[in-house]
Amino acid sequence: MSIEHRLTELGITLPSPPNPVATYVPFVQVGDLLFISGMVPSRDGRVVFRGKVGREISKEQAYEAAKLSLLNALVTIRRAASSLDRVQRIVRMTGYVASGEGFVEQPFVINGASDLLVALFGEAGRHARVAVGVAELPMGVPVELELIVQLVSGVRLETQR
Amino acid sequence: MSIEHRLTELGITLPSPPNPVATYVPFVQVGDLLFISGMVPSRDGRVVFRGKVGREISKEQAYEAAKLSLLNALVTIRRAASSLDRVQRIVRMTGYVASGEGFVEQPFVINGASDLLVALFGEAGRHARVAVGVAELPMGVPVELELIVQLVSGVRLETQR
Amino acid sequence: MSIEHRLTELGITLPSPPNPVATYVPFVQVGDLLFISGMVPSRDGRVVFRGKVGREISKEQAYEAAKLSLLNALVTIRRAASSLDRVQRIVRMTGYVASGEGFVEQPFVINGASDLLVALFGEAGRHARVAVGVAELPMGVPVELELIVQLVSGVRLETQR
Numbered sequence: 001m002s003i004e005h006r007l008t009e010l011g012i013t014l015p016s017p018p019n020p021v022a023t024y025v026p027f028v029q030v031g032d033l034l035f036i037s038g039m040v041p042s043r044d045g046r047v048v049f050r051g052k053v054g055r056e057i058s059k060e061q062a063y064e065a066a067k068l069s070l071l072n073a074l075v076t077i078r079r080a081a082s083s084l085d086r087v088q089r090i091v092r093m094t095g096y097v098a099s100g101e102g103f104v105e106q107p108f109v110i111n112g113a114s115d116l117l118v119a120l121f122g123e124a125g126r127h128a129r130v131a132v133g134v135a136e137l138p139m140g141v142p143v144e145l146e147l148i149v150q151l152v153s154g155v156r157l158e159t160q161r
Numbered sequence: 162m163s164i165e166h167r168l169t170e171l172g173i174t175l176p177s178p179p180n181p182v183a184t185y186v187p188f189v190q191v192g193d194l195l196f197i198s199g200m201v202p203s204r205d206g207r208v209v210f211r212g213k214v215g216r217e218i219s220k221e222q223a224y225e226a227a228k229l230s231l232l233n234a235l236v237t238i239r240r241a242a243s244s245l246d247r248v249q250r251i252v253r254m255t256g257y258v259a260s261g262e263g264f265v266e267q268p269f270v271i272n273g274a275s276d277l278l279v280a281l282f283g284e285a286g287r288h289a290r291v292a293v294g295v296a297e298l299p300m301g302v303p304v305e306l307e308l309i310v311q312l313v314s315g316v317r318l319e320t321q322r
Numbered sequence: 323m324s325i326e327h328r329l330t331e332l333g334i335t336l337p338s339p340p341n342p343v344a345t346y347v348p349f350v351q352v353g354d355l356l357f358i359s360g361m362v363p364s365r366d367g368r369v370v371f372r373g374k375v376g377r378e379i380s381k382e383q384a385y386e387a388a389k390l391s392l393l394n395a396l397v398t399i400r401r402a403a404s405s406l407d408r409v410q411r412i413v414r415m416t417g418y419v420a421s422g423e424g425f426v427e428q429p430f431v432i433n434g435a436s437d438l439l440v441a442l443f444g445e446a447g448r449h450a451r452v453a454v455g456v457a458e459l460p461m462g463v464p465v466e467l468e469l470i471v472q473l474v475s476g477v478r479l480e481t482q483r
Contacts, residue, residue: 022268023275024290028252030194030311033352035253038291091350092357094468096293099458106460107344114345129346130360130468132418133458136260136294138267146255146291150352183429184436185451189413191355191472196414199452257454297421297455299428307416307452 003084006120007074014075015043015068027080029151032088034080036147038096039072040138041065050140054103057142065143066095066112073113073147074120081151089150090117090127096144099133106131113145164245167281168235175236176204176229188241190312193249195241197308199257200233201299202226211301215264218303226304227256227273234274234308235281242312250311251278251288257305260294267292274306325406328442329396336397337365337390349402351473354410356402358469360418361394362460363387372462376425379464387465388417388434395435395469396442403473412439412449413470420464421455428453435467 007014020026020037028035041049041064049065051057057065078084095110097103110131117125127147137144168175181187181198189196202210202225210226212218218226239245256271258264271292278286288308298305329336342348342359350357363371363386371387373379379387400406417432419425432453439447449469459466 020290022272022290023279023287024254025287026289028250028287028289030250030252031192031353035289035309037253037289038293089350089352091352092359093346094291096291098294102458104458104460104462106458111344118345126345126347126350128348128350128357128359129342129344130416130418130466131460132360132456132466133420133460134293135296135457136258136263136265136267138265138292138294140265144291144293148357181451183433183451184440184448185415186448187450189411189448189450191411191413192353196450196470198414198450199454255452257452259455295454296457297419297424297426297428299426299453299455301426305452305454 003120010119014071017075017079018042018072026076029080032151032153034077034149034151036073036076036149038144038146039069040141040144041068042072047139047141049142051142052098052100053109053142055100059105059108062109062142063112066110067116069143069145070113070116073145077149086152087121087124087149088152089124090121091148091150092128094130094146096132096134096137098137098142103133106133109143164281171280175232178236178240179203179233187237190241193312193314195238195310195312197234197237199305199307200230201302201305202229203233208300208302210303212303213259213261214270214303216261220266220269223270223303224273227270228277230304230306231274231277234306238310247313248282248285248310249313250285251282252309252311253289255291255307257293257295257298259298259303264294267294270304325442332441336393339397339401340364340394348398351402354473354475356399356471356473358395358398358471360466360468361391362463362466363390369461369463371464373464374420374422375431375464377422381427381430384431384464385434388432389438391465391467392435392438395467399471408474409443409446409471410474411446411472412443413472414450416452416468418454418456418459418466420459425455428455431465
């Protein structure tokens with residue numbers, strides 16, 4: 001089954017592609033590697049989750065925030081490669097969690113994104129990962145994700161905005 | 162116009178190349194990718210900006226610190242590739258901002274580097290980006306930058322110090 | 323002399339390979355690049371160091387924690403490539419240090435890993451590096467390392483866990 005199909009089957013509707021808030025672009029391709037900019041839990045340009053995990057928001061809410069951040073990454077990958085079916089492998093994801101004092105369950109939070117990657121891409125979704133707890137994140141979001149993705153050879157994006 | 166020319170036109174003089182403060186090197190090339198070590202706002206080995214953003218220093222000062230950190234990255238790229246004209250594309254930049262409690266304007270700060278990259282390289286300077294707020298940075302600097310750069314194919318550095 | 327030999331000569335015994343605490347894998351290879359997941363100071367699944375550097379634990383202890391984290395990275399590289407002799411180059415290491423207020427000697431801490439890389443691999447161990455001070459790390463560890471490694475061309479891992 002195609003990944004685009006599987007997305008529908010999982011009942012997931014991707015948000016509209018997020019636009020960078022500054023002088024950079026959402027992705028850059030070099031060879032078959034796609035570098036995705038930091039993705040946050042926003043929907044249609046509006047931040048949905050705010051606060052530090054373990055303080056203003058719970059780890060369960062942050063899990064959902066990681067999931068939403070990943071949806072923004074997915075729609076960016078689709079925009080870069082035309083289709084999620086052109087993903088060869090999710091290579092690496094770094095998850096930054098804005099953490100209240102003493103909160104050390106960053107892996108639980110970032111699983112919100114990792115679990116969905118595996119549900120969607122299967123073996124190709126199993127990635128190397130780094131999860132850290134940072135002091136603050138842009139716009140007060142609790143989670144930010146950065147991804148490196150390998151595309152099927154020969155895929156070359158047309159425009160890069 | 163060449164990038165080296167454009168640099169002059171923008172009135173920018175690069176500092177002397179920074180030397181790592183420890184057992185590592187300022188850059189490593191693999192294939193056509195150049196990985197640049199963390200760059201901080203120093204000039205000729207002396208740290209110019211210190212403190213956390215939103216507390217000891219303002220976001221405008223931090224914007225300047227990001228710009229100076231980028232100059233150190235640029236002189237490192239020039240040292241690696243002989244000339245900035247051998248840059249094919251700025252691939253990705255991660256900007257770490259030492260942030261005082263509640264400071265969430267990391268994108269504004271890192272624009273100090275992003276804006277200069279675009280002014281200098283044009284489309285080739287538009288990069289994927291991650292901006293996060295960290296607790297502390299080496300030597301008390303407010304900003305640290307990490308870059309991945311694609312060089313024109315066939316460029317191979319001679320020595321790597 | 324082979325790297326595996328050198329490891330013995332340095333009196334180093336690698337721990338058993340760490341298993342990810344979540345839905346991801348310890349490494350992903352793409353081309354000749356190996357991306358290693360975040361490595362922490364654990365031995366046989368048990369965290370050995372806990373606390374923030376400059377507060378609960380000293381920079382000297384954290385140096386040892388960085389060294390132990392690197393041992394986990396090394397055993398992961400060996401598992402990926404069958405032997406450490408198949409390492410072409412250590413490309414980049416990012417060191418995250420859980421830092422107490424005002425602790426800015428992250429470079430000293432991460433040298434615990436960098437020094438060992440150079441002792442073990444010589445020139446091939448000299449890497450690009452980023453060291454930052456974060457708010458919190460998973461399970462309360464003081465150090466987490468992320469690495470990108472170039473393997474000798476033609477090395478292709480068999481299984482990926």
